[in-house]
Structures are given as C-alpha cells and as structure tokens.
Amino acid sequence: MSDSSPPPVALRTYMAIRMGVIGVIAALGFAVWREIANSADGCVQRSLSAYYYTAVRPVFVGALLIIGFAMIVMWGKTWLEDAVLNLAGLLLTVVALVPTLDANYCSLPKAVRGQVPDSETKRINDTDLINANAEAVARSFSALLVVVALILLFIAIAALLAYRSAGTRPPTTHSVIAYAVTWVLAASALVVYSVLFLDADDPDSVFNHQVHGWSANIAVGLIVVAVILAAREKAGGADPADKKWVRWYGFVAGAMIFFAILIKGGDAVGLFSSWDWVDAHATFLVEAVLIAFIGIFWIIQTIDRRKEGAPSY
Template identity: 25%
Template structure:
C-alpha cells in the first residue's frame, strides 16, 4: 500500500500545482493586458489554453482521488465531473460569439466517456458483489441525473446549452467542493458522513474556511453590480479551497491514519 499512498499524495500535490499554474498564467496576462471581469473571461486571452488544461486536469484528479469517507468521495466526484465542462463551454462574452459546433463536440465527447466510465464502475461493483453504501447510491444517482440533464440539454437545444451550461457547471464545481470542507470537520465526519469517530486535527480551521466562503458569497451578493464582483468571488473561493487543500494534506500526513487507510482499503 506504500505505492498507493505515495501516488495519492502526489495527486494531491498535483492539484495545488495546477491551481498555482492557473494563478501564474492569469497574473501574467493581467499584468500584460489588464483585468477580466471573471476568471472564465481569461478563456479568451493568452491564458485560455492554461485555463482549459487546468480545469480538465483538476477534474481528472478530483475523480481519481478517493475521499476518506464515502460522503467526501461523492462530493469530490461531482465536483470533478463538473470542472471540465466549465472549460469546454466558455462563458458568453461580448465580441466572442460562442462556437456552438466546437462546444457540442467537446461536451458530447466528455459525456460519452463519462457514460463509459459510469458503466465500468457499475460492472465492477456487480462483479465484486459489492453493495453500495447509502452515500455511494447518492453518488451514482446524482451522476446519472447530471449526465441525463446534460445530454438531453445538449441534444435538444445546442444554442441554450452553449449560452448557459458554463454557469451551471461552475456552480456544481464549487458547491460539492464546499461540501468537502464541511465533511472534514468533526461534525461533518461524525454526523454527515456517519463515521464512528472524528479524525481531523484542524476542525477550527476548517470551520473558519467554511465561514470565509459564506462571507465571500455574502459580499458578492452585496456588490454584484460591480464589474469585477464575479472575479472577486471566484478568486476568493479558489484561495480558500487552496488553503483547505494544504491544511487537509497536512492533516492526512499521519502514520496512524495511513495505517487506518490501508486497513480500510482506501
């Protein structure tokens, strides 16, 4: 299990490296050409390729990572399958009419592969005679529902999908990840995830991050008319997520917890 734990940690570090790459690229483009009104607006700048690559890679990493609890794993997966769609369907912007054909091609390709992966997971579950936990069922149902909505939307109305799917995918990237933070608090582990005992060393810090998220969203609601309000809330939430990821990585660097993970098959 040593190799598996090492790989797990490398994937965690890779996620931080990806976020840092996006920050550097966006910062360099801002210094050259000025601020965009949102992070998604950088899709149309020189930082666009990095924006797309980072979101795609982040999605893969989040799905590949196994959460310490089933509830956390569900949230990581839902956030992971949403993140690439944020990149594949750019936010509508003045002077940049959506390339509907490209959006349909990219989104359909992603949804087809997602369906294949879903079937593989189901087959593997049946072959192992493994009954999903209640949270596992929630994950399977939520993923299927998201796929059905996405596929039906794109097939029935290309134009509407190209115009609005970006915002919806963004919400369902952020919300489940916020759930991950809550699920790592003492209360989240014991009550929501229904684990027998808490495991975190940073309960107060995690709650402070949750509070920070609420404050960021509340401030955005108050100043949403400001041209750069969306950029501010996105940057604030990403910074808080990165802080959480660093703290959780340190939290998980525990030999006793490693042994527990090995014993649990995780």
C-alpha cells in the same frame, strides 16, 4: 508504519496527485497575473472564466480538467464526501469545456468599461462567440458524455459481477448505498447534460447561456460541502489533535461562504456601486477568492491525510 498502513508507492502516488492540484492552481494564478501585467493598460477581465478567450486558455482549461480529475479519483473519507467530490469534479470538467460568454470587457475602450450596461458594450455578441466555439465545444463535450456513460456502464457491470461473486461475504448495505449514491448522482448529471446538449445548436439555448455558470456555482457549493464534511469527520475523532483540523476546515468553509455572500450579495444590492472597479469585477473577485480557498483547503487536507489509506466503506 503498521502492517495496515498503505504501501509507500500508494502514499507517494496519493501525494503526487494532491500536490499536482496545488501546482495547477498556482500555475493558473500566475498565468492570469502575467496576462494582466502584459495587457496594454493592466485590464482585468470581469470573470476568471473570461480568460478562456485569452492566451491563458490552455492553462485555464488544463487546470480545471486536472482539478476535476483529481476530485473524481481521490477517495473521500466517507461515502458522502466521495460522492460530493466526484460530482464537483464532473461539473468542473464541464466548466472547462463549455466557455462563458463574457469575453469582451478588455476589448472595450478604457473610458467605457463598466460605465454603461452590458447590452450596449458587447462588441462581440453572444451568437458570434457561440458559433466561433461551437465545433470545439461539440467535439469535447460529446466526448465527455460518451466517456462518462462508458465509465458508468463499466462500474455498473463490475459492481454486479462483484456482488454475484461475493459468495458468503456480500458487501455491507452501507457500502452498497455508498457506491449507488455516487453512481446515481453521476448518472443524473449525465442525463441532464445530455438533454441540454441536444439544444447546443440553438444560440439562445440554456446549454449555451447557463451551463457554464450553473456548473461553476454548483461545483463550488459542493466543494464547500466537502470542506464541511471534512470538518465533521475530524470532529467525531477521538484524537485531541483532530480539533485543530476542525478549526482549519471550519475557517476555510466559513471564509468561502462569507466572501461569496459579501461579494456577490453585495454586488446584487449595489453595495459596490460607488466603486467602479469592484462593481465591474465582482465575479472575477469572488472566483479568484474561492479558487484560492480551494487551494488552501487542498493543502490543509493534504497535510491532514498524508499518512492515511483508502476509506473502509
């Protein structure tokens, strides 16, 4: 190992965090499987997020928080990859703290599930769910907003002090832009979420009905971008061995896009209308497939970058 290589303790910490993400994804999959296996008739919820309202809740919330934390603290190889992963990690944290309203599927009689419109099958209406979880959501989400605001303030002050004390060796324009983009994206997300949170007491607000779904969709989209950026970084490398990683990253990105379009797009146009189970569980299927591919991506990148240090920007 050359003198420029990261110290063993840094590499071990890096690997521990990355392996931890893989572990919690596996734990979430096992917990959901156990919940399905232990249900009276093997019922599967219509979305992975709906398991928030089951005994899987601690694993579901914990897994998303850990994955989000890891994406934030792990450095990307480029400033753009780092910004994308930071924002994705923040959004996944929001997904963990603001639950979906799709909670009633497995409480319905088996003969009714998926046979009539949602508006006629809701035994637990949205307002009841919102009110039942309002206090917990308010406490956790307000804490998130405060912590993110304090972190952004600390980063801004530290960056200013570092810049003023740099003397004759100021940071490069590229590095300043890199940190500024990440900070601005996180600050913008903080402002948007803070404004939406002002209406949290309104059962019909965007915060209660849209924040969970949109945060999850954007986070997955950002992760796909991160996979593509990883492939692009390897494609520009001089080592012929990098080409295999381009193929692996390309496969994962392509598979995530393909299955998202196939399942959700097919569901939107009625492709699965003759398959009752698939039609009712399109969201669950696409979420399960995408989180599995996120795990595959994380494994591939862990192996790919196992001996590399922090980026140079």
